[in-house]
Amino acid sequence: MKKIYTLFAALVWSAGLYSQGCVGSFTLTTQTQVDAFACTSTTGNLIIESAAIDPILNLDGLAGLTHVGGSLIIRDNALLTDFDGLNMLQTIGGNLLFEANPFLLHLDDFLSIIAVGGNLTIVDNPLLIDVNGLINLSNFDGNLSIQRNDILQNIDGLLSLNGLIGAVTIADNPLLSDILGLFGITQLTGALNIRFLPLITDLTGLDNITSVGGSVLIQQLATLDNLDALAGLTTIGGGLTIRNNNALLDATALGALTSLGGGLTFLNNLNLANNAIDLSGLTGPLNGDLQIINNDAMINIDFLSGITAVNGNLVIRNNNLIFNIDGITNITDISGGLEITGNPNLLDCTGSCTAINNMGVVGALIVSGNAGCPDAPTLEAVCLVLPIELAYFRGEAQDDRIVLSWLTLTESNNSGFEIQRSENGRDYKTIHWAEGLGTSTSSQYYSYTDTEVEKGINYFYRLYQLDFDGTGTYSNWIAVQLPVAQVQVEEFFPNPAHSTTACYINSPSDDIVNIEIIAANGVVQRQDQQYITAGRQMIELDCSGLAAGFYLVRITLNNISFNTKLSISNPN
Known part of the structure; x- marks a missing residue:
């Protein structure tokens, strides 16, 4: 024809x-x-x-x-x-x-x-x-x-x-300042792709969309700082990907989402904190990959607590501040692999133990580069079930000491407990031995007071339970700190310095530290900003390229400035 x-x-x-x-x-x-x-x-x-x-x-x-x-x-x-x-x-x-x-x-x-x-x-x-x-x-x-x-x-x-249309793609329009023209749309039968729009600060225009039949991609919106316009979105038929949005600070609007048909990815959102994400409406299995990668402002992933299974791969990679993954404790089955890699401050990986102990990880278990679970064998050992029924293991700061206590409900062939302590969450030393009851069906209370502690240091403790046959298993760790009354800045070391130097800061709270290196003529030579958590923490300064001589280092946090001298010498 x-x-x-x-x-x-x-x-x-x-x-x-x-x-x-x-x-x-x-x-x-x-x-x-x-x-x-x-x-x-x-x-x-x-x-x-x-x-x-x-x-x-x-x-x-x-x-x-x-x-x-x-x-x-x-x-x-x-x-x-x-x-x-x-x-x-x-x-x-x-x-x-x-x-x-x-x-x-x-x-x-x-x-x-x-x-x-x-x-x-x-x-x-x-x-x-x-x-x-x-x-x-x-x-x-x-x-x-x-x-x-x-x-x-x-x-x-x-x-x-207006009303229902198919898919929407708005992408690579560098001078587009808003997407208000989409305001009348209420449903999409296809995907929603909003990407590479450097002037978009919010998603106004998507306010009336309640369901998307395909996947949702919000990518590389350099000035986007919130997802408030998605507050009415309840259903996504495919996956949800939020990636490369460095100015994004608020994703709480996702709390209305109750149905997600595909995977979930948060990737390279450098300023999006965990407490700025609300996925409380998502419960049950996830039908796709779950990926939390390169999100430098997250300290945990508790927003994932409603997910019970992952029908794909679960990847937690290169998140610099995450210190626990308790948010995946409720996940019992992973149909793909489990990867936990490159999270330098991740001290507690036991959130993954539910799936590991359930033999629920079908694919490969890849673990490396994490402070508290450096490799797969270590993680699997931590996840072993103790031959005791441990009701709790607690630590409490009291004046200049830390009191540890734990309660067992039952014990089987229990020789006793090594109490182990660490200052970095990786290297533990045994500081005390507590005799066990052997085999018992009665509850038993144990305690130990640690007096060899200093204020401002975050101490990690764990129990190493030993059977009479010499086999042993670890409890979960706990962290306890003697509080610091006020900010303390210690001396820099090394001093004189060549390329780098460092100092410890004791702070009673999490804070942003502003650092200035000032030359003798009063000119600021270098500025830096670092995030610290409460307690005693080391910060490092890059001195490379500075001329030899004496400098003033000004450290400001909690609206208080501390000045200290620093000498720079040329390397031999």
Whole structure:
């Protein structure tokens, strides 16, 4: 049939005649063809794609066109600046595509368009400023894609879109300042992709969307600081990925989400803290990968506590501040692998023990680069079930000492307990032995007072329970600290320094430390900012490149400044 349409069109052109309602599809590549076009409607597609010879300069010859039964494709027209001639066009049965029209400035000639039966695609139009000409388009339920339009500033012309449509992709439009034009949309049957929009500070325009049939991707929005516009989103049919949004501070709006059909990924969101994420509505199994990667502001993953199984891989990688993964304690089964790697402050990996002890990890167990679980064998040993029923293991700071206590409900072949202590959560030493009861069905209370402790240091304790046959298992660790009454800054070491130096800071609370290295002439040579947790913690300074001499180091936290001298000497 297509060949017949093409032949029919060729014959009409050759005769210079057209009927008003034209049957078939047409491709216009020259200005001569455009000028000869006399159709008021077509049953098939209309493609306007300029050739090198006799290129299309204007579309005036299309002035009577009101309907295209198939798709309208306008692409690769190097000399077109507008679509004057299409201002009578009202309805398109198929897709509407604007692609690679290098001098297209606007779509104002499409003000009569009220319906598009297929997809709407606006891509690679480098001088397009807005889409205001589509303001009357209200009958549309296809996919919407607006990508790589270099100076597009807004999409307000889409405000008449309403209700349910297909997928939405808004990407790579560097000057787009908002997506308000999507405000009337309430449901998507496909995916939602919002990515590479450096000027978007929020997602206003998505406020009325309650469900997305496909996946949701929020990626590389350099100035996005919240997801508040997603507060009404309850259902995602695919996965949810939040990645590379370095200014993002608040994801609490996700608390309304109750159904997620795919995986969940938080990747490279450097300032998104764990307490700024709310996934309390998500409970039960996750049907895809669960990935928490390169999120430097997270200290735990408690927001995952409602998830009970992962039908994919579970990856916790390169999160610099995470110190426990208790948020995955309720996950009993992982159909893929479990990876816990490169988390330098992760002291407690026992949140993964539920799945490990349940033999619920089907794939590989990969563990490395974590403070408290440096490798898979160590983690598996920690996860072994104790041959005692331990009701609790506690530690309490009392004046200048730490009192440890634990209660067993039953004991079996229990020789006793080594009490082990560490100052870094990795290297433990035995500080006391407590005799066990052997085998007992009665509760037994134990305690030990540790007097060899200093204020401000975070001490880690664990029990190593030993059977009479010499086998042993570890309890979970606990951390206890004698509180510091006020901030204390210790001397730098080494001093004189060459390339680096360090000092310990005792702080009664978590804080941001501002550091300045000031030369003798009063000029600030170097500035740095570091995050510290309550207690005694070491900070390091980079001195490389500083000239030899004496410097003042000013350390400010809690609105208090501390000054200390630092000598820089050239290396031998």
